[in-house]
Amino acid sequence: MSRLDVRKTYKLYIGGKFPRSESGRSYEVVSATGDFIANAAMGSRKDVRDAVVAARGALGGWSGTTAYNRGQVLYRVAEVLEGRRAQFVDEVGAAEGLPARAAGAVVDAAIDRVVWYAGWTDKIAQVLGNLNPVAGPFFNVSAPEPTGVVGILAPQSSSLLGLVSVIAPVIASGNTVVVVTSADRPLPAVTLGEVLATSDVPGGVVNIITARTAEVATWLAAHRDVNAIDLTGVAGADGVDWAALEAEAAGNLKRVYRPALVGGAPVEPDWTADPGLGRIRAFVETKTVWHPKGL
């Protein structure tokens, strides 16, 4: 007799805890071949708002830690990811319809991506900031600071590599995030939440909502306590009008990271390409401080 396995309940990740959706709703997640995998929580407007409150609450602490500390926490995420490698290979394989070998390569790339960003945390200010030689007796320095609470529509196709590629650059500089996962491939994101929860990432720094993108994206884009929004996940999302989301974001002048466009249509980026500095640069604000020099 084979043993009956113990299945996991996939829930949201908000404020360091794993609640079900306050709406009580769930939806079926199927594999690339159409087989039932699990019921995921179907996040709601209220879940998004709760997540924003958690992210705002965590911002002071996370942005106030040293860059060295954030780097170590991110590296710890990579360590714990590595330890869960087999689980992610299964989940990514099922979600994306990849054979084990290909899924393994994706998971490895995701782990390496987190390591890459772990090494960035204490370089960002050096690369993006500088002294300014003003024409007068003043000390004048410009340095990047985190933008604040960032809403992210995670990519629809790449359920883990794409996901870490949009989260890591944003938290590396000290932002906190609310992520709406891939609608149809949400399970690796929930497991990533478990990794974050055991990696010394403070609760509320990353909040993960599994949901129908079209339903909750508007609330995230319109939320007045969100400072920036990444629209990457509009590519391939059902019923999402990214122009309308960008227009909503104008209500409090959110910084908008637009989707990559080919021929005017959003496309998901190639996540295996060199990520570059673009996503770090997009979610920082430059602050310039002046002080007189004199006796």
Next chain:
Amino acid sequence: MPKFEYAPAPESRAIVTIEKSYGLFIDGAFTRPRATFPTLNPADETVLAEVSQASPEDVDTAVAAARRAYEGVWGRMSGAERGKYLFRIARILQERAREFAVLETLDNGKPIKETRDVDVPVAAAHFFYHAGWADKLEYAGLSASGADVPRPHGVVGQVIPWNFPLLMLAWKIAPALATGNTVVLKPAETTPLSALLFAEVCQQADLPAGVVNIITGDGSTGQALVEHPDVDKIAFTGSTDVGKAIARSIAGTSKKATLELGGKAANIVFDDAPLDQAVEGIVNGIFFNQGQVCCAGSRLLVQENVHDQVVAKLKRRLDTLRVGDPMDKNSDLGAINSRAQLDRITSLVEAGVAEGAERWSPECTLPAKGYWFPPTVLTGVSQTHRVATEEIFGPVLSVLTFRTPQEAVAKANNTAYGLSAGVWTEKGSRILWMADQLKAGVVWANTFNRFDPTSPFGGYKESGYGREGGRHGLEAYVTTAPATLTGAAR
């Protein structure tokens, strides 16, 4: 304290020739004046000249000229050659500095000592600074990854405000040209003349036709420019409401935008600050340019135990300010730029008094004609008062108090804006702690209202996005995305 008597020392206006009427500057030449409206001297309400209201068709023509210049000449020119044009422009601005200062004071109403010592020289400095970048962009650290070379967007539509007409023009045009873009710029409706004189500078510099186009008009002209389908990037300085409208209008397109919008800066004075210096900083912070400055220190946050002392010193200092003829070299404060702005200031101050603030102004005799408002201090202001939350854009200081540094930070950051802030204290560690906590793009510590082409300027939150000036200011005018892709962060 009695005011020293000064004999009037008016600057001569003979140095500048103002035409009776102006056309638009498109494709290197002026069009014939059409559909004109007057621009006034706000100090005496006399008409200075008639300028043309650019129609949507005119906007079309200007954008087409900019596109041709971009594709035919400017976009292909080497950075070194572009840079030399910018150096020429900087030099001509310096050569004609007095002329620009006089014209700007006549059209804007600000004191000649400000246009002479700040607006015009800093505008020239912006061209000089950016000239040097034109052939060094690959060294600016703007590439998304190591290999990409920054490229211009193409045609840039720029809409600027009336508070620093020439200086805002320089902030906009210098980086755009240095990075290889061409420009269609609309100056403010009430202050078009220095931009039209700048067109003449472009001609003297032999700048290729169409690289810079100047179109005058009201908000509808600006809207037509912003919404024009062949404009690749928008640069706007003005109100937060218009900034939001622009952000909405370009949503879902591949147009980029930088927005420099409103502010409600806190100027924070601790009890250990050198109070006489702080008072000078407070005065400079809110009365420079009649307070018509987006980064003005309009909220004075003073530590409670020195409140009375600071306010007394401030009033004593304000008693010595000279308000009057902007052309007089002794004037500290000039005229408000327009009737509309004067009405707005007046109504907000009345609202402040109605909400319980106490109003004080030094004794001063305001000229009978023109748009004038005395320097005004509102004490007893609380955080919910309109004069503590809304941008007044006038010579009006709202005074609030705090007890602890934490309270000062909480109050300073309690605004939708985030453009600038000031801190006055002798304690170095406190300055750096405060600078970290303040959510503002520019923090002036023991100084205020300093500007330099090398120093990035721009806001957090609803004060807009993007930076102008410095290495960071170049970022808005280039792209490093692969040519097959558009979108991504603007």
